[in-house]
Each structure stands twice: as structure tokens, then as C-alpha cells.
Amino acid sequence: MRSYLIGLDGSGARHRREPDPGFFLDPVEHLDVIGTVLGSHRNQQKAVEQFWLPQDEEYLQQVWTAYHRLLGKVFSLRADREASLERSTKMPAPVVLEVNKLKEQLEEALRAKARAEVLAKAEKEEIAHARLAKITDAEVSIERVAELISGLESSHRPGKGLAGSAGRKVAEAMLSVVHVGPCLAKEELSEDEKFTPQPSSDRELSF
Structure with missing residues (x-):
């Protein structure tokens, strides 16, 4: 191939070519x-x-x-x-019908039980919320009565008359009403402890 490209095949110098x-x-x-x-x-x-x-x-x-x-x-x-x-196929037709009927009754009973459980749970939650609300109200009332008693005790001084002790007894009666109810509180108060308004001067009522 090289001899062909450079023209060395004996054809002469004019046919000689340089390689590409x-x-x-x-x-x-x-x-x-x-x-x-x-x-x-x-x-x-x-x-x-x-x-x-x-x-x-x-x-x-x-x-x-x-x-x-x-x-x-x-x-x-x-x-x-x-x-x-x-x-x-082995069971007779009446037996198959009875079995299907019992299955339907069982499924209905299970559904009713599930509904009753849901309703009972909702009712229990509602009762619990109501009790919690009552307890909260009672605690607020107790705090108010306790504040009233502490205010009466701080303002009461010996020899100032009956108004201070009477107000204190009224506050204690209110506190007992909050704790045990109005009926028990009325039974616990004696005739002497019940507060009856008496005419007094402005000096005796100021505490």
C-alpha cells in the first residue's frame, strides 16, 4: 500500500504521489x-x-x-x-333458613351492643364534665367564703360589739352550706348562733 501511494510500482516519476x-x-x-x-x-x-x-x-x-x-x-x-x-347442600332447606336467621340476629345484637357502648361512653363523659363543673363552682364558692372570713377576722377587734362575731358566724354558716349543703347547715346552727339583725349604732356596725 505504501509503494502504491508513493508511486514505486515502476510507472515513472510522473506517477509518483506523496502520501495523504x-x-x-x-x-x-x-x-x-x-x-x-x-x-x-x-x-x-x-x-x-x-x-x-x-x-x-x-x-x-x-x-x-x-x-x-x-x-x-x-x-x-x-x-x-x-x-x-x-x-x-347437606343441610335441609329449613335448617339453612334457621341458621341464616340466627346469624342475622347475632349480627344485629352485636351492632346494638356496639351502639349501646358508644352511648354509655358518651353519657359517662357528659356526667364527668358536669361533676367537674360543679366541683369547680364549689371550689370558687369556698374560696370566696374563705376570703370573706379572713376579711372579717382581720377587721374584727375585741370589744367592738356583736356585729363582728355575727358576721363571722354568717360567713362560717355560708362555708358549711358550701361543704355539706343547706339542710345540714340549718340543722347545725342553734338559735343563739343564728344571726338576727339588731338595731345598733354606726360605730358598732363598722368593722
């Missing part, structure tokens, strides 16, 4: 290019073998497991259906 650089191929460079391409293919193959193939195998194993589980459920349901059909 565009057609010149370096064997070493050519081999390097091929080696690089082959190396990239090998790297891709290693990546596929190391990363993608294990994931594909794991996914296929999961699919196979799910398929077996679903197949087992299908077989179980089919066996139950066949058993129920066999029992229904």
Missing part, C-alpha cells in the same frame, strides 16, 4: 482507542453485576414471596367456600 496524511493510521493509537472502548464496556458490566443485578434479584424474590402469599390466601378462601357449599 488523512489516510495514515497509527497502529498504537488505534489500539489505544479500542482498548479504551473495551475498558468502558467492562466497567459498565461490573457496575451492572455489582449494583443492578442484586437489586433485581431482591425485587424478584419479593414478587415471588408476595405471589405465594396471595396464592395461599386464594386457596384458603376457595377451601372455605367449598366447605360452606358442602355444608349447605
